[in-house]
């Protein structure tokens with residue numbers, strides 16, 4: 001959270017629930033962050049921890065029922081955008097915030113050619129002629145590396161590969177020059193060379209237009225390349241927040257450390273099994289009253305079961321939700337080994 | 350069937366799958382693939398987006414009719430077009446985990462119904478032990494058994510992907526084609542799923558074709574790694590050789606683009622970007638398909654299509670060798 005720049009987007013205490021057959025799921029439990037103009041915030045975290053639901057609520061896209069936003073505030077350039085009418089929300093979505101959805105197949109219309117879907121987006125927002133919009137659509141497809149864009153523009157989604165559909169989504173999201181781009185797993189289906197080109201494209205657009213970006217991804221290599229700041233989420237809350245270097249080289253929260261040690265190493269001799277974090281995430285029907293990571297944490301203390309830790313400042317602009325940062329925490333947890341980078345880091349007191 | 354020990358479990362010979370697109374044009378999605386999978390082996394398959402990996406997988410499991418070429422399973426030649434009986438018999442043996450988790454799950458069925466459908470049909474489970482079995486598989490992919498009466502839309506992207514994994518594995522197939530099976534999972538759950546595949550490989554001799562774009566993970570899980578470019582294989586060899594000592598210029602550019610989880614390195618490095626026209630599987634030119642973008646191309650590359658040739662423990666289709 002860069003204190004000098006006035007943020008373009010500010011999210012405070014966001015809480016989202018869903019009613020299901022078995023009870024109410026507390027999917028997002030008080031999320032707080034700010035996005036600065038021209039910067040990229042990456043959100044990483046466990047599968048099912050609430051990343052997509054968080055960004056869908058910014059976009060006014062939580063289906064209700066069964067979902068509802070029970071508290072919070074989201075300010076875009078100072079203006080509250082939670083609780084806008086569907087029409088107003090629609091305008092914000094197209095013009096100010098663009099979104100790349102995690103699931104391209106469900107967000108593309110299977111009965112319409114891809115060209116039409118892109119031109120409609122362009123025409124709704126820019127009001128240009130049919131021919132002009134079609135020309136733009138072809139250019140956009142070329143920018144996202146679709147071969148023979150001129151022919152491909154008249155094909156249907158089922159005729160595209162998984163990664164090609166993902167790139168069409170990217171083309172549509174940048175078509176209307178949004179101020180903020182929210183990208184939910186935008187490159188999961190792309191090979192690394194095309195991924196690199198797409199990431200470069202996003203970076204260029206970001207630089208030219210001072211676009212801000214929220215990037216959700218599980219690929220820590222992509223985070224390393226793209227992010228200025230990183231929020232690590234676990235069980236509906238942010239558990240660590242900081243600059244990208246701090247998160248990778250000075251990981252403070254035990255979950256972040258566990259995540260990093262689960263990755264395979266690029267080491268020819270590696271033959272041991274991968275090390276997933278033991279155990280499973282808590283049930284969000286009935287979240288624990290202490291720390292949500294307690295059951296799985298190698299550093300757990302008594303207090304962790306009883307009370308959810310606050311976000312501590314471990315360094316300037318680096319926050320971590322863990323009792324080990326308390327100044328009276330026992331010595332056994334003082335030295336935190338970050339096993340991937342092989343450095344030792346004394347917890348700041 | 351007369352299936353000898355050293356014979357491959359699956360043998361793919363000259364397999365082609367073409368699509369007719371508008372104005373009588375032909376798209377060569379899979380264009381002459383030769384590949385064997387041995388019992389208990391994990392073969393990784395990587396390649397550019399759109400190069401034909403999913404089409405290859407779908408053709409192997411019979412979802413697409415073969416344009417030409419053959420697939421043998423335990424020495425038996427599989428039909429080039431599957432009928433209902435073939436699906437019923439072969440789906441028990443060869444399963445596929447689909448790339449698009451959401452559109453491959455029936456939205457009107459609960460997770461319990463989705464996972465139990467196959468095993469009940471094949472008489473592996475009874476109505477009596479079904480709930481326990483479903484719960485067990487959910488747990489193995491890191492999902493909460495209590496959620497089995499939920500519908501697919503009530504899950505996150507990565508949770509849906511794991512439902513697809515549980516559904517395919519619950520049939521206890523001999524072969525599983527995994528199409529980007531872990532792309533929506535966080536690295537800890539990825540590790541859990543990969544360890545599960547290894548465990549099944551040891552305990553029931555599972556054979557896996559592992560399609561993915563995360564090169565570090567593919568190298569780690571696979572015994573051999575195949576690199577595909579525009580419809581055919583360009584390199585095939587032991588994973589460590591392909592990853593650490595790539596031969597084909599395309600493989601080299603792939604490995605060089607692999608992002609490292611280190612911001613200092615990533616934000617300062619020169620990114621190698623493939624230059625040249627993006628090739629199309631519709632208008633195929635003679636010669637090597639990578640020639641237009643290859644930094645090392647020589648004259649022969651423009652005219653003569655290179656064939657796979659052995660180099661060390663690998664095979665590579667490139668005129669440089």
Ligand SMILES: Nc1ncnc2c1ncn2[C@@H]1O[C@H](COP(=O)(O)OP(=O)(O)OP(=O)(O)O)[C@@H](O)[C@H]1O
Pocket residue numbers: 018019020025027045046047048049050051052053054066067102284502503504505506507508533534535
């Ligand atoms: N419509 C819904 N009904 C009930 N529960 C839901 C619904 N949508 C999401 N959830 C639950 O909310 C939680 C958060 O889901 P979300 O999609 O935000 O996860 P995510 O962090 O994006 O995960 P992934 O990385 O797997 O995509 C999950 O546990 C999910 O099961």
Ligand SMILES: Nc1ncnc2c1ncn2[C@@H]1O[C@H](COP(=O)(O)OP(=O)(O)OP(=O)(O)O)[C@@H](O)[C@H]1O
Pocket residue numbers: 158159160161162163164189190191368370376377378396397398399400401402403404405448630
């Ligand atoms: N049903 C279809 N009709 C027409 N063309 C198709 C069809 N399915 C696939 N294609 C084309 O075949 C080529 C290969 O597609 P495929 O889905 O196999 O690629 P892929 O290697 O899996 O890519 P990705 O990594 O992006 O998923 C692409 O050019 C695609 O547009």
Ligand SMILES: [Mg+2]
Pocket residue numbers: 051052053102184505506507
């Ligand atoms: Mg998600």
Ligand SMILES: [Mg+2]
Pocket residue numbers: 161162163402403404448528
């Ligand atoms: Mg595919």
